[in-house]
Amino acid sequence: MSKTLAPRVSCILPVYNGEQFIEEAVKSIISQSFVDFELIVVDDGSTDSTPEKLTTLAASDDRIRIVRQPNGGIVSALNNGLNVARGQYIARMDADDVSMKDRFSFQVDYLDKNAQCVLVGGVARSIAMQDAVQRFATGGRHESTDLSLFPPRIAVSMHPLIMMRAQALTAIGGYRNAYPHAEDYDLFIRLSDHGTIDNPQKEVLFYRRHAGAVSVKNLDVQERSAVSAECDAITAAGYGAPAAWLVEPYTRLRIFRRLQTIDINQAGGFVSRILLDILHPAPTRILSRKYARLRGIMAFTLGKFVYRRIKASLHRSGENDLRAA
Numbered sequence: 001m002s003k004t005l006a007p008r009v010s011c012i013l014p015v016y017n018g019e020q021f022i023e024e025a026v027k028s029i030i031s032q033s034f035v036d037f038e039l040i041v042v043d044d045g046s047t048d049s050t051p052e053k054l055t056t057l058a059a060s061d062d063r064i065r066i067v068r069q070p071n072g073g074i075v076s077a078l079n080n081g082l083n084v085a086r087g088q089y090i091a092r093m094d095a096d097d098v099s100m101k102d103r104f105s106f107q108v109d110y111l112d113k114n115a116q117c118v119l120v121g122g123v124a125r126s127i128a129m130q131d132a133v134q135r136f137a138t139g140g141r142h143e144s145t146d147l148s149l150f151p152p153r154i155a156v157s158m159h160p161l162i163m164m165r166a167q168a169l170t171a172i173g174g175y176r177n178a179y180p181h182a183e184d185y186d187l188f189i190r191l192s193d194h195g196t197i198d199n200p201q202k203e204v205l206f207y208r209r210h211a212g213a214v215s216v217k218n219l220d221v222q223e224r225s226a227v228s229a230e231c232d233a234i235t236a237a238g239y240g241a242p243a244a245w246l247v248e249p250y251t252r253l254r255i256f257r258r259l260q261t262i263d264i265n266q267a268g269g270f271v272s273r274i275l276l277d278i279l280h281p282a283p284t285r286i287l288s289r290k291y292a293r294l295r296g297i298m299a300f301t302l303g304k305f306v307y308r309r310i311k312a313s314l315h316r317s318g319e320n321d322l323r324a325a
Contacts, residue, residue: 007063009037009104009163010087014077015054016044018095021208022053025095030061034104037091039064040081045071075175075183082174090169094160097124098206106202107163118195119164119188121157122204137207138199145192147237150290151250151297152230155197159184161205168194178232181218182225189233219262223254246290249277253298260305267305274302 011029015022029039041054043066051068058064067080082090089111093099103122110120124137139158146153172190179186188197227247235241256274259267278298285291 006086006088007036007038008087008108009034009089009091010081010085010166011037011039011091011093011104012042012078012081012085013039013093013095014042014044014074014081015046015050015095016071016077017046017048017050019046019048019050019053021096022050023057024098025093026054026057026064028098028100029093030057030063031101032099032104033102034108037063037104038085038087039093040067040085041065042067042069042077042081044069044073044077073177075177078183079174082169085166088166089163090166091163092160096208097160099161100204100206103161103204104163106200106204110198110200111163111165114196114198116196117198118168118191119157119162119197121162121197121199122202123199124158124161124205124207125203126207126209140197140199144196145189147230147234148239149293150234150242150246151294152234154185154189154230155192156185156188157197157199158205158207160207164191165195179225179229181222182229185226186229189229219258220255223258224251227251227254242290243284245282245284246288246294249274249280249298250294252277253294253301256305257301264309268309271302271305274298278302 013025013029018025026039026041029037039061041058041064043051043054045068054064054066058066065084067084069077069080089108091104091107107120107122111117114120121138121140124139126137137158140154140156142153142155144153145155168191171194172187175183176186177183191197227250231242231247252270252273256267256270259270278295285295
């Protein structure tokens with residue numbers, strides 16, 4: 001592909017000290033069956049062997065463009081990548097994941113055929129490095145965004161596997177620093193004003209779950225930032241700022257829900273607090289329709305958690321009985 005012609009797709013891959021997986025991540029992109037793309041790797045001031053590895057990789061394929069910057073964080077890296085991107089569509093990629101070979105081909109075709117879609121995701125097959133349990137996820141439960149409810153419904157995808165329309169990204173001003181570790185969530189909320197966020201049931205990414213992942217290390221901050229982004233969007237949409245007595249239990253619920261997929265024992269420490277939130281006797285909560293909805297979601301989430309713990313306990317007890325026999 002000639003560098004003088006704008007590619008259909010610009011893939012932005014920010015990296016900071018990603019020497020362990022960066023080669024595999026980059027090779028999964030340059031091996032795509034769809035070839036009309038540029039890969040913009042933004043090195044966010046890496047101090048390990050990442051810069052040298054990137055130099056070698058770029059020498060092997062002229063579709064790879066390296067942008068180097070002093071360490072400034074993910075938002076700075078993503079926006080610097082957007083500033084030099086030339087594609088009609090913008091794809092995202094992380095330095096510790098692997099894109100499946102037909103990912104770009106599928107996503108470009110989807111955006112070409114679905115004019116109402118502003119962002120297309122897909123399914124990630126994930127596996128924790130310490131075990132062999134595979135999981136499949138799209139990152140979101142809701143097909144559309146509705147800020148008139150509380151908790152709101154937000155259509156999202158998994159940030160490392162999305163492809164977006166560059167025109168819409170330009171219209172909203174790219175990424176923002178206002179919501180630490182939830183810059184993607186804020187982006188999804190704002191993009192929903194420009195079209196649909198779709199997650200077709202198509203595997204497009206192999207996603208690594210490990211303790212060093214940014215989303216794992218900063219879970220608490222990330223969830224609080226996401227709630228803040230929601231509340232600001234609700235207020236801006238004219239529905240009024242949610243009260244603190246709504247926001248605080250909702251934030252706990254979000255953290256509790258996330259912990260269930262990362263540290264089941266730590267999630268267990270939230271059970272009593274969630275139960276107190278469900279049973280809270282304050283008149284303002286009892287009479288609030290918004291809190292009634294939140295209470296229902298909390299009760300459902302807590303019930304599922306307790307059921308799974310009991311089921312797992314019975315399973316372990318059965319296995320112990322078999323071994324004893």
